[in-house]
Amino acid sequence: MSAVPDGVVAGVAIARSPGYWVTVLWRFSRDPFAVVAALVVLGLIAMAVFAPWLAPQDPFHGMSLRRLRPPGSEGYPLGTDELGRDMLSRLIYGARISLFMGIVPVFAALAVGASIGIVAGYVGGWTNTVLMRTMDVFFAFPSVLLAVALAGALGPGILNSMLALTLVFVPPIARVAESVTTGVRTRDYVEAAKASGAGALIIIRKQVLGNVLGPIFVYAMSLIAVCMILASGLSFLGLGVKPPQPDWGLMLNTLRTAIYTQPLLCALPGLMIFITSISFNLMTDGLRSAMDIKA
Amino acid sequence: MTGVAEPVLDIRNLRVTFTGGAKPVNAVDGVDLSIERGEVVALLGESGSGKSVTLRSILRLHPAKRTRMEGAIHVAGTNVMALEGGALTDFRGKGASMIFQEPMLALDPVYTLGEQIIEAILRHENISTSEARRRALDWFERVRIPSPERRLDTYPHEMSGGMRQRAMIALALACNPKLLLADEPTTALDATVQVQILLLLRDLQRELGLSMLFVTHDIGVAVEVADRIAVMYAGRIVEIGSVRDVIRSPRHPYTLGLLSTRPHGGRLSGNRLPTIPGSPPDLANLPPGCAFAMRCALAADACRIAAPEAVEVGPGHQARCVRTAETARPAGAPAGVSA
Amino acid sequence: MTALLEVRGLVKNFPVNTGVFGRPKSFVSAVDHLDFDLHEGETLGLVGESGCGKSTTARLLMHLVAPTAGTIRFEGRTVGTSELPLKAFRRQVQMVFQDSYASLNPRLTVAESVAFGPLVHGVSRDEAAARANSLLERVGLDPARFAGRFTHELSGGQRQRVNIARALALQPRVLILDEAVSALDKSVEAQVLNLLLDLKEEFHLTYLFISHDLEVVRFMAARVLVMYLGRVAELGATEALYTGSRHPYTTALLGSLLSMDPDHRAESAPIAGDPPNPIDPPAGCRFHTRCSFAEPVCSSRVPVLTPLGSAHSVACHMSEPGSGHGCAPQRAA
Numbered sequence: 001m002s003a004v005p006d007g008v009v010a011g012v013a014i015a016r017s018p019g020y021w022v023t024v025l026w027r028f029s030r031d032p033f034a035v036v037a038a039l040v041v042l043g044l045i046a047m048a049v050f051a052p053w054l055a056p057q058d059p060f061h062g063m064s065l066r067r068l069r070p071p072g073s074e075g076y077p078l079g080t081d082e083l084g085r086d087m088l089s090r091l092i093y094g095a096r097i098s099l100f101m102g103i104v105p106v107f108a109a110l111a112v113g114a115s116i117g118i119v120a121g122y123v124g125g126w127t128n129t130v131l132m133r134t135m136d137v138f139f140a141f142p143s144v145l146l147a148v149a150l151a152g153a154l155g156p157g158i159l160n161s162m163l164a165l166t167l168v169f170v171p172p173i174a175r176v177a178e179s180v181t182t183g184v185r186t187r188d189y190v191e192a193a194k195a196s197g198a199g200a201l202i203i204i205r206k207q208v209l210g211n212v213l214g215p216i217f218v219y220a221m222s223l224i225a226v227c228m229i230l231a232s233g234l235s236f237l238g239l240g241v242k243p244p245q246p247d248w249g250l251m252l253n254t255l256r257t258a259i260y261t262q263p264l265l266c267a268l269p270g271l272m273i274f275i276t277s278i279s280f281n282l283m284t285d286g287l288r289s290a291m292d293i294k295a
Numbered sequence: 296m297t298g299v300a301e302p303v304l305d306i307r308n309l310r311v312t313f314t315g316g317a318k319p320v321n322a323v324d325g326v327d328l329s330i331e332r333g334e335v336v337a338l339l340g341e342s343g344s345g346k347s348v349t350l351r352s353i354l355r356l357h358p359a360k361r362t363r364m365e366g367a368i369h370v371a372g373t374n375v376m377a378l379e380g381g382a383l384t385d386f387r388g389k390g391a392s393m394i395f396q397e398p399m400l401a402l403d404p405v406y407t408l409g410e411q412i413i414e415a416i417l418r419h420e421n422i423s424t425s426e427a428r429r430r431a432l433d434w435f436e437r438v439r440i441p442s443p444e445r446r447l448d449t450y451p452h453e454m455s456g457g458m459r460q461r462a463m464i465a466l467a468l469a470c471n472p473k474l475l476l477a478d479e480p481t482t483a484l485d486a487t488v489q490v491q492i493l494l495l496l497r498d499l500q501r502e503l504g505l506s507m508l509f510v511t512h513d514i515g516v517a518v519e520v521a522d523r524i525a526v527m528y529a530g531r532i533v534e535i536g537s538v539r540d541v542i543r544s545p546r547h548p549y550t551l552g553l554l555s556t557r558p559h560g561g562r563l564s565g566n567r568l569p570t571i572p573g574s575p576p577d578l579a580n581l582p583p584g585c586a587f588a589m590r591c592a593l594a595a596d597a598c599r600i601a602a603p604e605a606v607e608v609g610p611g612h613q614a615r616c617v618r619t620a621e622t623a624r625p626a627g628a629p630a631g632v633s634a
Numbered sequence: 635m636t637a638l639l640e641v642r643g644l645v646k647n648f649p650v651n652t653g654v655f656g657r658p659k660s661f662v663s664a665v666d667h668l669d670f671d672l673h674e675g676e677t678l679g680l681v682g683e684s685g686c687g688k689s690t691t692a693r694l695l696m697h698l699v700a701p702t703a704g705t706i707r708f709e710g711r712t713v714g715t716s717e718l719p720l721k722a723f724r725r726q727v728q729m730v731f732q733d734s735y736a737s738l739n740p741r742l743t744v745a746e747s748v749a750f751g752p753l754v755h756g757v758s759r760d761e762a763a764a765r766a767n768s769l770l771e772r773v774g775l776d777p778a779r780f781a782g783r784f785t786h787e788l789s790g791g792q793r794q795r796v797n798i799a800r801a802l803a804l805q806p807r808v809l810i811l812d813e814a815v816s817a818l819d820k821s822v823e824a825q826v827l828n829l830l831l832d833l834k835e836e837f838h839l840t841y842l843f844i845s846h847d848l849e850v851v852r853f854m855a856a857r858v859l860v861m862y863l864g865r866v867a868e869l870g871a872t873e874a875l876y877t878g879s880r881h882p883y884t885t886a887l888l889g890s891l892l893s894m895d896p897d898h899r900a901e902s903a904p905i906a907g908d909p910p911n912p913i914d915p916p917a918g919c920r921f922h923t924r925c926s927f928a929e930p931v932c933s934s935r936v937p938v939l940t941p942l943g944s945a946h947s948v949a950c951h952m953s954e955p956g957s958g959h960g961c962a963p964q965r966a967a
Contacts, residue, residue: 020741020784188737189747192797195696196751196804197724206750210741341819342790455908456684485683486846486890491903493892512819515892519899538896556824558853559894567828568853571821574789 020210027290034286040279048095057086059093059246068262079265081251082258083244087265091272094246097158098276101240101247102228105162109169110220116170117177118212122185122204132178139171147230151239161240165230169223176219180212214291221284225277232273248272303474303506304330304353304391307367311348315361318579322348324530326366330474333504337511337521337538343575345530346510350476353508354387371473389419391474396482398463402451408462409447412469419470434465437502438495457488461495468499475507481516493519514553518542523611526550529576529586531602536612546614546622548591585616593618637671638840639695639727639808644668644704646690646864650913662912664690666864668704669939672808677834677841679855679872681848681887683909687864688844689732692812695842696729725755728801732813734793738785744770744796745781751804762803769799772836773829791822795829802837810842815850827854848891852876857945860884863912863920866939870946880948883921919951931958 018026028034047054057076062083069080071087078087120131138146150164184190185208193207232249234240241247243254251269259266311323323345330336340346351357353368355375368375370390378386395401403411412431413424420427428447435443438461451459460480467475477496481489497520500507511517517524518538525535526547534547545551552571573590576582582589584599591598597617605613608623616622645668647661665687672678682688693699695706697713697720708726711717728751731737738747748766753759767777773795785793794814801809811830815823827850834841843854851858851872858875860868860883868881879885889904905924910916916923922932931951940954941947951957956965 188731188733189739191693191698192729192731192737192800193739193750193754194698195724195729196754196800197721198750198754202754207739207742211739341821455911457908485909486848487683487886487903487905488908490890490892490900491906494900494903497899513892514820515894518894518896519892542894542896553820556821558827558849567831568824570824570828572825574791574822575819 024287024290028286031286031290033282034290037279037282037286040275041283044095044099044276044279047092048099051093051096055086055089055092057089059085059089060244061085068258068265070262071264071268078268079262081265082254087268090246090251091248091268094248094251094269094272097241097245097247098228098232098249098273101158101162101165101231101235102224102276105165105231106169106220106223106227108162108166109173109223110216112166113170113173114177114213114216114220117174117179117216118181118204118208120174121178121181121212122200122208124182124185128178132175135171135174138167139175143168143172143226144230144233147234148237148239151234156239156242158241161231161234164234165227168230169220169227172223173216173220177212177216180215181208184208184211218284218288218291221287222281225280228273228277228280300332301372302329302369303332303334303371304328304508305367305369306349306353309349309352309366309368310364311345311352311357312363313357313361314363315358316579319363320578321530321581322578323352324581326527326530326532328508328525328532328535330506330508332506333500334523335500335505335507335509335521336523336525337509337517338525338527339511339514339517340527341512341575343529343578344527345578346512346527347478348530349527350393350478350508350510353391353474353476354393355383385419388415389470389472391476392467392470392472393476393478394460394463394467394480396479398456398459399451401463402459402466404451407448407450408454408466412447412462412466415466416469431465431469434469435462437468437499438462438465440465456484457491460484460488460492464492464496464499468503468505473506475505477507477509479511480509482511482513489516496520514542514557526553529581530578531586531615533587533616534612534614536609540609540612544609544623546608546612546619547587547616548593548618548622549587550614551622552590593621638674638709639672639842640705640707640710641668641670641672641695642705642707644691644694644706645702646687646694646699647702660913663864663915664912665694665701666915668861668864668866670859670866670869672840672842674807675838675840676857677843677855679851679858680842680844680861681846681851681858682861682867683846683887685863685909685912686861687912688846688861689812690864691861692729692810692842692844695810696724696727721755725804726806727808727810728804728806729810729812730794730797730801730814732816734790734797734817735785737797738793738800740785743782743784744775744788745777747796748800748803751800755804765803766799769802770796772802772833773799774825775799789822790818791826794818794826798826798829798833802833805837807838808840808842810844812844813846814843816845816847823850830854848876848887860887863909863915865920866949867921868946868948868950869939870942870948874943874946880942880946880953881921881950882925882927882952886924919949927952927959927961929959 062085065084066080067082067084069076071079073079076086081087081090116131120128147164147168150167151161154160154164190203190207193203231240235247235249236253241250243250248269255266306326306328309323309326313320313322326349338346338349352364353375373386373390409431412434413427416427416430432443432447435447440446440458440461481492484492493516499505509520521538523536524538524541525532528549534541534545534550541550545554555569556571558568571590576586584601585603588594588598595618603615603617605615606619608614608619644665646665647663650660650662668691680688694701706713708718708723713723714720745763745766748769749762752762752765767781770777770781775792775795815826818826833839843851845851855872858870858872859866860881862883868875868879868884875884876888879888886904893899907924910923918933918935919937922928937949937951937954939947939949942953951959952961955963
């Protein structure tokens with residue numbers, strides 16, 4: 001555990017224990033699966049950020065002469081797609097939109113859903129009933145169906161599909177936030193804070209948030225994989241990203257015609273989606289057990 | 296401990312180390328204990344003293360992956376440490392069975408009490424279901440559950456705490472175990488109910504000649520049920536002897552402290568209580584010598600170097616302390632509780 | 635002695651089995667017409683078995699649950715009205731909970747937990763931190779070592795000391811100790827009891843000491859209130875009550891104490907059975923189902939709290955003049 005700078009309060013030197021998150025990080029670092037998964041996630045993010053420098057070719061430039069080369073071809077280590085564009089470059093650039101579409105809606109939903117859930121959980125009573133039953137109405141639809149319906153209604157496009165995905169993820173996050181907050185609300189330390197005369201806002205800010213944000217965040221992280229797959233699905237259906245933008249879901253769609261001639265090539269975007277989602281999942285699992293600190 | 300008959304329970308140099316955490320935790324650190332047929336021994340100690348860990352070791356209830364167990368445990372001649380798979384399952388219930396502190400957690404909520412007892416009997420014995428039900432009913436009568444016929448068909452949550460604990464006792468005794476283990480069976484109960492359960496256990500023990508190991512943190516409870524008391528501290532038995540010896544003339548400073556620190560009968564009202572300073576040691580980081588030395592007023596240099604051996608301070612009365620000469624009281628001036 | 639805290643007609647019913655439209659089908663009668671005074675500077679013990687309403691009483695006094703009926707007055711001013719707003723009242727009365735682990739926020743350091751109350755009441759950051767440090771020092775925890783620690787790094791006794799420091803941080807006059815030492819080991823319990831005695835003297839505190847442990851209450855309290863199923867059974871000076879109890883329930887409770895003497899083990903249980911369910915409690919005297927002196931009047935009429943002397947009163951038909959019970963004294967002329 002790393003040392004935390006000691007503070008001086010009112011003339012007394014205070015030896016401060018390593019904070020909660022430092023301990024969590026230390027515990028996380030002892031879980032090999034989670035660490036590998038986290039490194040993969042970091043690698044993918046780096047790949048997306050540095051795509052222009054990493055990609056060997058222009059992902060948009062195709063040539064019908066060199067269509068559907070198999071992986072391992074000279075100059076095209078992962079082959080070329082149905083328009084003769086370099087597969088490796090497209091996969092690298094594809095990380096940009098795919099990760100963006102996976103992460104942004106979840107964070108937007110986290111902001112909205114957590115607020116709704118925490119308020120419902122802390123206030124309870126009728127507020128809770130009204131908010132949570134409204135959420136349940138949305139939650140009753142299968143998420144794929146809801147995403148498709150919303151994206152269809154809003155019309156195709158990246159922005160609209162992200163909006164649809166955000167709406168899909170608000171209810172489950174709100175529900176988790178509500179149940180975690182309800183659990184914390186009845187704890188003795190919240191009662192003790194009430195007994196000291198603190199108002200609801202201060203209690204939520206100082207006593208509740210620190211205890212509920214962790215579990216809610218972990219849950220939201222686990223949704224990133226789902227969101228990526230849904231976003232890929234929307235693109236696959238033509239409701240999300242438009243060609244010629246490189247997106248793993250869209251690539252899966254356009255390459256599917258070649259599945260009998262170049263099966264390995266067709267599987268590549270799917271493989272990327274698979275690796276990304278499983279890495280996110282393993283990382284969240286590790287984070288969840290690292291956060292479960294007991295006395 | 297010179298009986299010709301083989302003891303019902305014989306523990307030799309038991310060590311239990313939990314290896315799951317960052318540092319190994321020495322929960323039990325060399326316990327020797329034997330129980331004769333028909334004898335009740337109370338294992339007295341505070342949280343973290345290793346009393347419950349010792350008890351659970353007898354049924355091998357600790358997860359094998361994260362626990363290192365050394366030493367020998369024999370129950371009526373059976374080598375418990377060597378039991379595997381089916382033999383171990385068979386031993387639990389028939390060789391030794393256990394009453395838990397919280398019957399609500401030990402009983403299965405989705406089966407009626409009757410079904411659970413009948414199932415336990417059928418698992419160990421080859422008799423008909425109706426015969427097993429008759430036996431279950433008989434046990435319900437013996438633990439004095441009112442209207443037992445009807446209660447046999449109720450679920451655990453439909454009963455009060457005291458009744459649940461009675462049912463738990465019936466379940467534990469249903470297969471005629473050679474040794475009954477009790478883990479704080481009255482701690483979760485109200486005072487008026489606690490007495491009833493203690494009296495029941497004592498009566499059943501006399502009636503059936505049960506051998507029993509009874510874990511408790513409450514000296515009063517230990518005095519009610521036990522023939523002998525073993526006091527545990529930081530994984531070791533620091534004092535063992537007959538109830539009278541341990542209560543009237545305790546010789547280990549920890550036992551002395553424990554007895555004097557309790558307000559009893561209003562004898563100390565208004566004054567400060569005598570206390571044992573400090574708190575129990577960290578089991579992952581035990582000192583080399585006597586684990587009590589840092590809280591002990593009598594501690595000498597010798598105490599901090601090596602763990603003291605058990606000293607015979609009277610017939611069948613031992614204390615693990617190098618300064619038992621100082622803890623002896625002149626005859627007629629009992630230590631601890633005075634009338 | 636003047637009454638610092640006056641409790642009159644306090645009632646709390648918890649709804650159970652809520653119907654379809656939130657209409658409760660039945661109630662748990664947790665506290666039923668509770669009257670008592672807490673005098674300045676005293677320690678009042680509150681004893682009883684599980685389900686008798688001890689903890690609910692503590693939470694009602696702190697207004698952590700809203701009472702169904704009844705008033706609480708502090709120095710003659712009614713709590714929760716414009717006479718004495720809740721926030722001002724909570725400066726004066728603080729509480730220590732039984733579960734030392736659950737009552738400290740796991741994400742806050744010890745010092746942050748103690749300083750929280752003063753900060754809420756507008757004390758400056760430095761002043762609150764200084765107060766936290768001096769209180770930690772006072773309860774026996776060296777601030778240099780403990781102020782920056784988290785809950786899970788402390789032992790049970792240390793955590794309860796932090797809780798006591800936290801309760802004192804608002805400089806209250808009354809401390810409600812709800813089973814504050816019950817979860818501690820005996821050797822640690824004695825240390826905390828001594829600490830409570832010292833703090834009471836030093837800060838001129840008044841204690842409401844709630845416990846199921848009669849020996850500890852006898853040690854701590856000057857007066858004792860015995861509750862049974864939400865009602866007062868008996869109230870009196872500690873020694874008078876422990877040596878001359880008049881309510882059969884108090885007698886049974888005292889008879890259930892273990893002797894600690896191998897030659898005088900318990901021979902028989904003073905009362906049979908468990909306390910009844912507080913949902914649909916018995917009519918009349920709530921104890922009549924377990925009382926060996928019960929007569930027809932006990933199951934039909936609620937006994938009133940009858941004074942027996944200057945400071946001793948009991949709610950039993952046997953002590954109520956003209957109640958109709960065979961053992962009752964004649965009505966005074």
